Amino acid sequence: MPCIEARGLRKAYGATIALDGIDLRVDEGRILGLIGPNGAGKSTALNAILGLIQYQGDLKVLGRDPWVERDRLMRDVCFIADVAVLPRWLRVSQALDYVAGVHPRFDRAKAEGFLAKTAIKPASKIRHLSKGMVVQLHLALVMAIDAQLLVLDEPTLGLDILYRKQFYDSLLNDYFDRSRTIVVTTHQVEEIQDVLTDLMFISHGRIILDCSMDEFASRYVEAMVLPEQVPAARALNPIHERQVFGRSILLFDHVDRSQLATLGEVRTPSIADLFVAVMGKAGEALGAAR
């Protein structure tokens, strides 16, 4: 059974189409990065998956309809919406008490273990914690829940680099195993490149790229080419081209690496570079369609 399966998932806010009939399948044990510009529909897709909004089309999360069975689903699904959703009046100890009280799969000792590694005191009110500490607390709560699916919507927004690094480190080292599934959206794509197993680009409510990271590494190649080699490289139909320090960097899709190696230095592009390339093309295509 796939962890998440959507067919023709659609959501419109008045005349604005947030999700334009997307198909999506996430299997167990994957870490999917959902990448897209602001307003692309990432959060809408996640909210639909979490049962927070109504939608059209078919959507099953762990075999359930999230809109109808949100509370039941939340026994197996965890999410961190963004850094600011923990209620500010709550004490750390109360947060532990409450989650332990209502969640059948919460391991309080585990959460306390995570918190012991931080500077967070149980008696503190959340309003007195720094932004980074709030995220640490939320992550400690979530990682102590034995869930099958974890959804992270911009979990590290507004955090400094140390907290961001630590966040993904603990997620991978202390939480992730092959039986869990993680879906994450973020603008800090560089930081999750090595974390992901799957990648999805979304723009204007549509999925414009859907591939595994293995596929990504074999499919996309970036060649750094000297000016005299540029015409030859361009002949191979790069999907994107940019200039860095007088050299051209061309991004190719499905082009033989050894062939490119004769033209210049070859490497796997970063997600961010591919994102810019693909979004540029998508933008052109959209412009042409109009």
Place this chain on the structure above:
Amino acid sequence: MSTESNPAPESPLDSQARTHTPLSAARLLSWSVRRELWENRSIIIAPLAVAAVIVFGFLVSTLHLPKNMRATLALEPAKQHAAIQMPYDAAAFLIILTAFIVGLFYCLDALYGERRDRSVLFWKSLPVSDRTTVLSKATIPLVVLPLVIFPIIVGTQLIMLLLSTAVLLANGVSTEALWAHVPLFRMSLALSYGLAAIALWHAPIYGWLLLVSGWARRVPFLWAVLPPLAVTVFEKIAFGTSHFASLLGYRLIGWFTQAFIEEAQAHAVMDPLAHLTPGRFLGSAGLWVGLGAAAIFLALAARLRRYREPI
């Protein structure tokens, strides 16, 4: 009524095997109510603060107590009873009024505040249904506040009675009339009946406020108050009548005429338990219509919580 003291059936930490049996509805409700008490300390503090002011004011008033009591003892029994009982009734009334106001503002914010500070996203990430959440919030004015103010009122009255007794004894005035006219135990029985009657009678008011609180994107107070006011004004201008206004008034204070004997008779009856008319109260259409309305408002509020997003 078992929201406060319901023992958890089993803690997941107790059982070594991760059985993951779903938690009972009572347990989810009990934790949700506890959560409300953590957030809204005024539920307990406000009635206590008012009680403290009452006791302090009463303490100051005992300066004149011996003189007043001597004058009162010269009155006929019915007037004597009214005069002696008055401060005790007033204390109870003030604390009940406080709880009512706390309940109103609590309900107005209950489903609005969590959307405004986006914490609703955290609460919704936990396996607690919208129905349980709304029910736990309705439990505060309907069950928790009466349970909180009952001991506060009885305690306040007891302190007042003991203070009076001490002052009177010190001044050599008889306390016999005082104790005869302030039957604390019977008063507390009547009080518990009264609190239950008020809570049931006011249920649709709290239900309406919770509904508005779950619906409004801004200023829930205005949304709660202006529509009934508009209907009242419209009716007055259009038809020259004020049926709706009297309906609202009945909803606010109708419990008194339904659950207790008329005030004119009440002066002649000294036993507080003889003031109660539970048969008439339970038989009144106003009670059941109100409860029906409250159920509808709460069901709508629970449904709305599913649809509403953070503001």
